Amino acid sequence: MGESKRGLLERLNADAVICAEGYLFELERRGYLSAGAYVPEVVLDHPDAVRQLHREFLRAGSDVIEAFTYYGHREKLRIIGKEDLLEPLNRQALELAKEVAQEATDEPALVAGNICNTNIYDPGEPGTEDSCRAMFAEQVGWAADAGVDFVVGETFTWTREAEIALEIIKQTDLPAVVTLAIPAEGKTRDGDLPAEACRRLEDAGADVVGLNCYRGPATTLELLEQIRERVSCHVAGLPVPYRTNAEQPTFFHLPDPACDCLPAEGTFPIALDPFTCNRFEMAAFARACYDAGIRYIGVCCGGAPHHVRAIAEALGRRPPASRYSPDLTKHFAFGTDESLKEVNVGYRDRM
């Protein structure tokens, strides 16, 4: 990491920071990862696929390359019977992120370590707090060894679990970004309103607090605004790019009456395609965040590079992928270029 590289907080104080997430869903769609267990073995099995997606997000304008260690934790590796891969997977994921971050054309991208919901936390079993601590500590230790710029703790539905993650991140000197995933009821599973939970995380030392996953832009923004009013630190918003609404505030139970061949479990997680937000919706979300003073802006499960580029352009940027941004003036039938043939342009409304 060069000395000229600015840190996360310096960048947030100056402007927005864009963070692309959604590696699990995108690599699943590409055929490198299995939905269900969602363990990122792709890091070891097909490192080029991970490198390539990091690179696409970077070209699309992500300021952060997040090491793909989401669900690369001890509990997930236990479920697939491969705990022996835990450390090599984490170390390799961190190396891949560092490698691609250096490819940024301007200033190197920020490299983030990542820890997440353990799926073992249970308030009815106090012993699970220490088990979570141990799981977070090993992953944060490997991230710190790799020299990451900051650590993300994300997708926590329990405030308490997020606090434990934060406690472990704070044992390093690294900035901590802690984001909650808010279920349909609008509260964390401990019963806290998102703004109150975020305030507690700020008081406990989080540098950036906010929300990721579960909810689309439409049902995330209002909560983010409440958080923005309640905390004084920077706020993060990384929704899933799906059209959630007041009736279905999360992406778990979206009905698709237009499809008669859905699996019994419904549209989540592998038949969400018809609800995908387009790039204009993600651009509008990014602008709304920025106007509301929310500066750490991104996308979670379902996000793809075109969403990230739309966010970057909405914030006035022109990342490398903007070289190929749409120019419909040259479309053979829908364009406006003077040289287009009237026989086609005049036919557009009947196509």
Ligand SMILES: [Zn+2]
């Ligand atoms: Zn997500």
